[in-house]
Amino acid sequence: MIQSLLIANRGEIACRIIRTARRLGIRTIAVYSDADADALHMRQADEAVHIGPSPARESYLVGERILAAARQTGAQAIHPGYGFLSENSAFAQSVIDAGLIWVGPNPASIDAMGLKDAAKTLMAAAGVPVTPGYMGADQNPDHLAAEAAKIGYPVLIKAVAGGGGKGMRLVESAEAFHDALASCQREAAASFGNDHVLIEKYILSPRHIEVQVFGDSHGNVVHLSERDCSLQRRHQKVIEEAPAPGMDEATRAALCASAVRAAKAVDYVGAGTIEFIADGSGALRADRIWFMEMNTRLQVEHPVTEEITGVDLVEWQLRVASGEPLPLAQEDLAIHGWAMEARLYAEDPAKGFLPSIGKLELLQFGESEGAGGRGRVDTGVFEGAEVSPFYDPMIAKVIAWGEDRDEARERLSDMLSDSAVWPVKTNASFLVKALDHPDFVAGTVDTGLIGRSSAALAQTPQPSCEVLEAAAAALVPDVPVSGFRLNAAPTRTAWFLLDDQEIEVALHPGGGGEAVEAVMIAEQGQAWRLSPWRREGVHGAAAGSGAIVSPMPGKVIAVDVEAGQTVTAGQKLLTLEAMKMEHTLTAPFAGIVAELKVSAGQQVQVEALLARIEAEAE
Known part of the structure; x- marks a missing residue:
């Protein structure tokens, strides 16, 4: 060892x-x-x-x-x-x-699966079904357009060296092909140093199903069943589960056998994943599931496989790398129960999933054990740590296991709902809504579900009146009753800041105790800080001030307005490049650009004032 x-x-x-x-x-x-x-x-x-x-x-x-x-x-x-x-x-x-x-695997195996076109050719020769498409060397735009027409629209243009959703374009008509191709090639060249593409038939109700495989240096290869990773946003996985909903034993056997053939075709050693695309328009069938690519490494979502098989995949990696044979043969492997994993990110769904950075002043995860299953949290941060702008903004992977799919889903939803992170924004409430979506509950998920429902899923929840009133009563126990009505309990009101939002809360007698300066509220996976607020004389950068500040360190790459210009609510003001992504900042309300502090090309720090919008006098 x-x-x-x-x-x-x-x-x-x-x-x-x-x-x-x-x-x-x-x-x-x-x-x-x-x-x-x-x-x-x-x-x-x-x-x-x-x-x-x-x-x-x-x-x-x-x-x-x-x-x-x-x-x-x-x-x-x-x-x-x-x-x-x-x-x-x-x-x-x-x-x-x-x-x-x-x-990890042998370098030759990594190379064999590194380019999507070559990998598909190799898989077809090994008897693994591949998606219909064009994988040839002729990259002339007109030739590629002709091949797309032969395949039939819609088609996917994919960078042969791509991954992570980059270098991929969905094209629905011949008229849109050339522009989409040029855009895809530019992105592929910038991201991977290789602008070659392949074209494949786009499956209208696609499901992303993958099989965990493992090989050793003694010629043994096994599978550890499948995972479903169909819940995606912009081709990036959001929630994964194992096994796949609707997978019958015959289809599972055929799919996993194809995965093992794929691994053996490249003499695979170590942990790997064979990714397939399935036609989800009807019941899963082996003749409607095709090879996409192989990931020659451990996957982010490996915990769901560990939870249903009882296997520690990292231990297997270390044993196989030490020269040992696989700890178990295929006949010794089985699955039990259901597992789901959600990727908890430091991002703000209400602002287009803009990454959120800063200090994790509050970091609490929901209880992992309880009725209906067990849970697990894999994280690389701690309370008080900083979320950096330099790397992927994942806070944790939250994993739940249950005897069946409903138990696992409900457990994961509870764990996310009971989590609290502040002041960094997270996608926890987005994940809870996704888990509760009727199509996800029914197991009828395809990769377009989030895109079709994104507006509703991304809405920021507000704390319930009951939670607000209880928290407010702890802050201002001595606020006098304001008003009196017959046959009704008297109420009292007070102004507060909910993070940076100015709100008024109606309180009822019975609160009290020693006043505190601020309290934290956590509900539906969202966290807020509530603090007393004097409404008079507000001139700071609370909600309504119109201050546009940088959410993270970055570079201003475009400024679309001028000082003194009249703007409408939601109008684009400027574009910030940070964390390898472009982020558009917009006007919070209609008004005038009272201040413009930056110009294109300027580097800015987090919370730097970029511009200020002032409401026009009525």
Whole structure:
């Protein structure tokens, strides 16, 4: 067994790997950037090595620094986690060439599955069903348009080196093809350094179903059943579950057999995932499920497989990398119950899922144990930690298990509803609404569900009157009764700030106690701070002030208004580039641009005043 392990990653996956390694008695070494100098993963490891500045391209993506840290600490093996260098075959080979153990597949297997077009050709030769499409070398736009016409619209244009929803365009007509192709190629070149694309038939009610496979260096390959990852936003997974709803045993057997053939075709060693697209317009059938791609690493959603199989996939990775055979044969593996996972992100659904950064002054997760199942939280942060603008804004993966799908879903909903994060915004209430959506409850999910329901799902909940009144009574126990009516209880009112929103709350006698300066409210996965507020003389940056501030450090890439200009509510003011994404900031109400503090190309810090809108005098 490996004795010392360097984890070439950060956040929750690094903490997850450390947890298993510690149980197995393996010494762990973390690496960290400037932004992660006080991160949870470096606190939990036996040793930690600084590898560079905060940007990933200067730290976690620099293979030479990872290898130098391994040499410095005497590490025997390197586990890449997922993301960063996990599917970089050149880095994998450099680890092996350095005489270290690579906890992952052979570089040749990574290369074989690295490009979508080549992988599909290989899979077709291995007898694995692939989606109808064009995967040829001729990238002439007119030729690609002709191939799309042969396939029949709608089609998907996909970067052959793509992933994570980037380099992908849905095209519904021939007239839209050339513009979509040019856009896809630009994004592919910028993201992956490769603008080649493939075209495949777009399945109108697509479901994303994947199979966990595992191989060892002794020629054994097994599957650990399937997961359904159909609930997605912009091609990125939101909630995953195992097994897949509506999967009968015959279809499961055929699907998993295809996955095993796919893994054997590339002599696969370690943990991998074979991803399929299924036609969800009717019952799942083996002849309507096609190979999409293979992820040659551990998946973000691996916990749901662990929960239904009882297998620790990280332990299997470490044992297989140590040269051991797979701990269990196919006939010894079975599934029990149902598991679901939700990705809790630091983002604001009400503002177009704008990432939210800052200090986690409040961080509480819902109870993980209770009637109807068990729960698990995989996280890489702690209360008091900072959510950085440099990396993926995941706070935690919240996982629930139940005897059946309803139990797992209800347990996960309860855990998310009872979670509280402040002042950083999260998608918890969005996730709760998604879990309660009638189509999700019924198990009739396809990848377009969130897109069709996004407006309702993204609405920010407000605290109930009962919760508000109870919290307000603790803040102002001595506010006098205002008004009196026969046959009704007298009430009293007071003004408060709910975060930065000015509100009035009607209170009833019976509250009281010692007044406090502020209280936290948590409900429906949302958290607020309630504090007393004097309404008179308000001139600050509370709601209604019109102050437009930067939600995170970034670069202003476009300014669409001028000082003194009249604007309407919701009108675009400027565009900020941060966390590799563009964020549009709009006018909160109609008025005049009273101040404009920035220009295009300017770097700004979090909470910097960018502009101020002033309501026109009536």
